[in-house]
Structure formats: structure tokens, C-alpha cells
Amino acid sequence: MNSKPSVFSVIVITIISMIFITSIVIGSQGKTKMNYTAEVKVENGALTGDSGQSIYMTAPGEECTFEVTAEGAPEISSTIMIYKDSTAKDSYISVEASEKGTVSEAVKLTGDAALLQVVRSVKAGTTVQDGTYKIDYTIRAVSTGRGGKILLTVLLAVVLTILGVVVINHENNKARTCTKKQMRLRGKAYTNAFMVMFVLGLAFGFLSGITEQFPFSIFQVELIAFLISATVFLITADRSRAFRSIRRKRGTLVVVFAIIAGVNLFAVLLSLIMKNTAAASFTGTGVIGNWIVNLVAAVCFFVMMLELLMQDAREQAERG
DSSP, X not given: OOOXXXXXXXXXXXXXXXXXXXXXXXXXXXXXXXXXEEEEEEETTXXXXXXXXXXXXXXXXXXXXXXXXXXXXXXXXXXXXXXXXXXXXXOEEEEEOBSSOEEOOOEEOBSSEEEEEEEEEEOTTOOOOSEEEEEEEEEEEEETTHHHHHHHHHHHHHHHHHHHHHHHHHHHHHHTTSOHHHHHHHHHHHHHHHHHHHHHHHHHHHHHHHOTTOSOOHHHHHHHHHHHHHHHHHHHHHHHTOOHHHHHTHHHHHHHHHHHHHHHHHHHHHHXXXXXXTOOOSSTTOOSOTHHHHHHHHHHHHHHHHHHHHHHHHHHHHHO
């Protein structure tokens, strides 16, 4: 049985962890950063063989400001041309990079990426000795619509934290009304679910480290691991009769699970019909569309529904 100090420790760790994760997410919300080094050759006081660079940069929003910094050769001017369309068919704005960083005006972009072209020249009135120079560039793109996303992030973090604290307290208080056998069976269900999530987490983590183009995003990985672990938990808890509430509400749960499975299956079919199966997900490096989460959800809830029906049939056979 959990003591009050141990439960309090779990709640404190949960809150601190959520604050840590949320702070990092807010700090990087609506921002994209790129660093690279260019080598420039100077002969007879002029640049030779330098055609600049063309850079495709992920856009953190529909409207962004760009901060460009160039360090290493103050005699060489670097102008960044930012195209509003990544196909270079639209107009652009020019920003001259500086050692302290120059911020552009807000740019409305078309598509998910911005095209940047770097043009270099020797500054007028300066003398540059012949040789090879290295220029370190830092380019930051910041979305002008960060406020709404930050607010949504904070609200979601608060809701998830409150939900976690309520669940922890509920389970702790509920444990006082359970028999030792039920507590042992519940512990077995939680352990099985945790071990499945642990193994899936390791599998996703190691596979992402050795795969150049890992097909899943963080969003997909987390939901898939949670759905499969939750399925294992319900099956173990129902078969061991660890929760009376599951037995009492089995009919309602069957209907709810069937509806959820059907809705997710419909979402998968709709995605296939619209030919979005290869669309990249909105986070991570995934190349599989988020329909994969709907597919896993449909299978998991269908399996849980079957488990409830089969367990109910077994209990009726035992009573008969």
C-alpha cells in the first residue's frame, strides 16, 4: 500500500518533470535554427569561384522573421535573399548579415520551407588580403504567431499535470478499499503494461538511432506505445478480475470501445482514399502519416472489445 510520503514524492516528480519539459518546448516553440561554415577564397583582392549557397530551411510558421549572423571575415559582405516561395518563383527580401545579427521584417511564406540564397562580395572601401577565409553563419527563423502556440502548450501541460495528479491520488485512495489479493493483481497488470511500454520505448529508441530515415515521429511513437500498453493492462486486469468496476461496466465499455475502433478505422480508410498515406507527420522525421496511429488505435480497441466479450462469456459459462 502506498504511503502518503511516497505518493507526495511521485506527485512532486511529476510536476517538476512537466515544468522541465514544457519550458524546453516553449523555448523552442516556433523557432528554427541553422549553422554552417563557408570557405571563401580571395585572389587579387576579389572573391574567386564563389557562387554563394542556396539553403532550404524549415519554416516554423506561415509568417516569420529571420535573424542572420556572419562571423569570421568582416571585410566580406554577406547578403541573404529570403524567397517567400521555396520554388524561387516569388519575390524576396534582402538582409545583410552582421556579427551581431540582423533581423529581417516579417515574411509571409508559401509552403513548409523557405529558400535562402547567400550572396557575398568585398565591402566597398576595404582591402582584403589574398587567402582563404572561413565565415560562420547562423540563421534563425522565428514565427510571428508563437503566442497562440505557447498558450496552447501551457494549457495542455497544465491539463495533463492535473490529470496525472488526480489519477495518482485516486489510485492511492482507492487502494485502501481493496483486498490484498486485488492489490497484488492490480500490481501485476500495471507491471505488465509498464514492461511492454519499456520494451517498446527501447525498441523505438534504438531503431531510430540506427535508421537514417526513421519512419515514425515522436508523436506517433508515444501514442503507439501507450495504446499497446493500455491494451495489455486491460487484458491482464480483466482476466485476473483486479477491478470490480470493469466487470460492472463491461457492457458499456464494449459499446464505447467498438465506437472508438470504428471511428479510427474510418479515419484510416479516409486517409487511404485521399492518398495521404505517404504524407509526413507534423513532428519529428517521420515519413508515415498519422493514419498509423489511427490504425493501431482501431486494432487495440477492437482487441480490448473482444477481450471483454470473451471474458464475459467465460464467466457466464462458469456460472452456468
